[in-house]
Each structure stands twice: as C-alpha cells, then as structure tokens.
Amino acid sequence: MSPKQVQGGAAEAAVHVRKADEFSSDAHAALDAGRFDAAVSAAAIAGVNASDAVTLARVGLRSASWSHSDALTLLQESGEPDMAVSLGTLLTFKNPAQYQERLFQESEAREAVDVAAAMVKRARSVVPEARTVAEATVPGGLRRRCGVRMPRAGVRCALVAGHAGPHRSH
Numbered sequence: 001m002s003p004k005q006v007q008g009g010a011a012e013a014a015v016h017v018r019k020a021d022e023f024s025s026d027a028h029a030a031l032d033a034g035r036f037d038a039a040v041s042a043a044a045i046a047g048v049n050a051s052d053a054v055t056l057a058r059v060g061l062r063s064a065s066w067s068h069s070d071a072l073t074l075l076q077e078s079g080e081p082d083m084a085v086s087l088g089t090l091l092t093f094k095n096p097a098q099y100q101e102r103l104f105q106e107s108e109a110r111e112a113v114d115v116a117a118a119m120v121k122r123a124r125s126v127v128p129e130a131r132t133v134a135e136a137t138v139p140g141g142l143r144r145r146c147g148v149r150m151p152r153a154g155v156r157c158a159l160v161a162g163h164a165g166p167h168r169s170h
Contacts, residue, residue, distance in 0.1 A: 004065035005074070008056045013127045016053035016062070020046045020120045027113045036109035040097035043109075043116035047090040050116070050123035054080055057127045068094075083122055086115050 023046035030039035051071050052062040058078035063071040068091050075084035093112050096102050104112075 004063060004070055005061045006064045007060055008062060009060060010057065010127070012062075013053045013056035016049045016056065017120070017123050017127050020049035020053060020116075020123055022046075023049060024113075024116050024120045027116055031106075031109050031113050034106075036104040036106055037097045039109040040093045040104050040112045043112040044090045044094040044097070046116040047087050047119045050119040051075055051083065051087050053123040054078060054083060054126045080122075080126075083119060086119050089115050090119075 023042045027039045027042035027046055030036070030042055048068065048071065051074075055071070055074045055078045056062050058080070059074070061074060063074050065071070068087070072084045072088055072091075075081070075087060090112060093104070093108065097104055097112075
C-alpha cells in the first residue's frame with residue numbers, strides 16, 4: 001500500500017457507491033435544468049466515487065492522492081481497464097468545468113453524465129452489498145447501519161450503543 005492509498009472493505013465501498021449515486025443524480029438534475037458545467041462537475045465526482053467503490057471492493061484500497069491519475073492506475077491494477085478509460089474521460093472535463101473560463105455545451109455535459117451513470121452501474125454490479133445492510137464498527141464499540149450487506153453469513157448490525165453481537169438476517 002502506498003502512502004497515497006487508503007485501506008477499506010465492503011462497508012467503505014458501499015459508502016462510495018451511495019455517494020456516486022447521489023452525485024450522478026445531481027448530474028442528471030443539473031443537465032435537465034440546463035446547468036451544464038454543474039452537470040459535468042457532479043458527473044466527475046460521481047465517477048471518482050464509483051472508482052473508489054470498485055477498487056475498495058476489488059483490492060481493498062482507494063486512492064487518496066491529489067493526482068487522479070493514481071486512481072486510474074489503481075483501477076487498472078484492479079482489473080477494471082474500461083472503468084479507468086471512463087474515469088480518464090471524466091477527469092479531462094473536471095478542471096475546465098470547475099475552474100476555467102469555458103462553458104460546457106449540452107452535448108458535452110450529456111456525454112459526461114452518461115459516462116458517470118455507466119460507472120455507477122458498474123460499481124453497483126461490483127459492490128452488490130451496497131443494496132442492503134452491513135456491519136461496521138465505530139469508536140467506542142458502537143455498531144452502525146452502513147447500507148451494505150456483508151457477504152459472509154448474512155450478518156447485519158444497526159447502531160446500538162454497547163451492542164456487540166450481530167443480527168442474523170433470514
């Protein structure tokens with residue numbers, strides 16, 4: 001693990017899928033409202049979160065580097081070359097949408113939103129646990145609901161002070 005990477009597992013991957021979903025929804029809403037730069041920006045953030053979800057699920061790591069090219073490398077190493085290409089496409093739009101004196105056209109925004117939506121769909125297929133509930137331990141021995149179902153034995157936990165045992169799903 002490089003110092004520019006963060007370890008995680010299924011619960012963290014599911015959080016990133018949820019974030020990717022939210023930003024993808026925002027990107028669609030911005031596109032529908034004619035706010036094309038906002039759509040491109042939200043699409044890029046959705047793509048980054050989808051990427052993080054996939055690499056966490058595949059290799060237990062996500063990039064924490066300021067350089068998004070490190071995320072591209074990690075996607076390649078995770079066996080997701082197509083997703084790396086998609087993220088690269090979104091990253092070429094990110095800085096112009098957020099910082100440059102250039103306004104995006106509807107066709108460019110639509111492309112970014114479509115690429116992000118495909119990445120989120122892929123992340124959901126790689127992190128199927130993102131649809132249910134999982135176990136995560138937080139400081140002080142609390143357990144919290146994370147929006148993920150752990151693949152092992154259907155173990156579920158909810159936020160309960162001092163609760164140490166899992167709930168079995170049926």
